[in-house]
Amino acid sequence: MKAIRTKHSALLKRIPTIVAILVLSIATLAAAGCAVRLIGEYDDTIDKGVSDIQQRAELYFSKLKSNPDTPFDQNFYDDINSRLAVLASRAASLSKYKIISEQVKELKKEFDDFQQIDKLQKRPFPVTSVTNAETLITTSVESILTLELALKRGAAPPAKSTK
């Protein structure tokens, strides 16, 4: 009981501090003359760059599905890797972009994994394997785009599933 009273009393003592923090926060906002921003702004380069990577990946997946004897194509992976490196640098340079930066890294890991799968895979390439990889990469791309579009704040529809 004594412990509860002590805790309650300690909380009461903190109220002026909490109010002071609230007033300071509002004053800081007033001084800044802007609304609270916890995550970065929409970036058109990231949006278009990620969509472009998806388009190129879809083309490769389509080739593998329509012709399962399509050989491993190192050029495809080199191209995707260079595009992802540019996007990673872009995301790293933007303010409050840690989340999208992490997502770009995860997307690169997925392509790295699929590159190894593709290299190991004897032809014909099983269509189910291609479809699985395609689904996973598409899920990641659409997740990044969903967040990116939400960063338009108000201009974008509310978050919803991608399919």
Added chain:
Amino acid sequence: MSLDVGTLAGQMLAAALPILKQGATDAESFAKTEFTKIAQTIVSLGEQVASGQVNEQQARLFLDMQASASRTVLLTLEGLALLTVEQAINAALNVIKGAVNDALHFALIP
């Protein structure tokens, strides 16, 4: 006009709560669909390993891809949650803006 902490807090909560609830509903809907897709991939992968279509090394790589996809979905949820909180804070400040600025005789909240 004096400012009352309880009244201001109540007004802020009333403005913020619907936004937080809507944000949670949207995030749940997004997560449900995305995790269903990933679950379907896991099932399909299990079948492929069983039928010998992919070897163990490839299965591990697919599992790694799936973990990355899951992390990307969760990161989007984290980002959407931040946006929801941001929107709630701004709505809460906006709803008390008039009363606070009137009481203080200057535009504390822009």
